[in-house]
Amino acid sequence: MDNFPFGSGQGTFGSYPVNYSYSDVYRSYNLSNVHGLSKDSALRRNNKPNYLLDTYWSSILGENGFIGGIIYFILYFFPVILIKKKAGTHSKHNQVLFYLVFAITGLLFIESLVLSMLSQMTFILLYAGVPGLIYNQLKSNYL
Numbered sequence: 001m002d003n004f005p006f007g008s009g010q011g012t013f014g015s016y017p018v019n020y021s022y023s024d025v026y027r028s029y030n031l032s033n034v035h036g037l038s039k040d041s042a043l044r045r046n047n048k049p050n051y052l053l054d055t056y057w058s059s060i061l062g063e064n065g066f067i068g069g070i071i072y073f074i075l076y077f078f079p080v081i082l083i084k085k086k087a088g089t090h091s092k093h094n095q096v097l098f099y100l101v102f103a104i105t106g107l108l109f110i111e112s113l114v115l116s117m118l119s120q121m122t123f124i125l126l127y128a129g130v131p132g133l134i135y136n137q138l139k140s141n142y143l
Contacts, residue, residue, distance in 0.1 A: 008023075008063055011063070014116070016053065019042050020042075026039075055116060079128075079131035080102050083138065084098055086138040097134045104127065105131070
């Protein structure tokens, strides 16, 4: 409740900067005593396990808070909504493109519940690039 509803700020909980400069948020909530969340784990000392980046959504909610999390969640699914409007019922080809965007977004969302892959460049390009290319294709065909 200390940082509700706006969160603790960028780079303070569950994101890559915490691995390089440990955050006081972990100490404040006694998370630094949890196996794999200590400062030694973050800085890779003594080969201790590091679980700071285990999930993606915990960092979104921790750093952006409740309000930022809702906005981020809406923006996360925005490509699906946008492409659904463009795909409509024009053709089976467009519906296949919509399904592809929906499947990519859904798969990344499900996997981000247990992995931090949405913060990795490969998956950022997959999530942002493919829907952008498909939207551009639909836009040039029907506008």
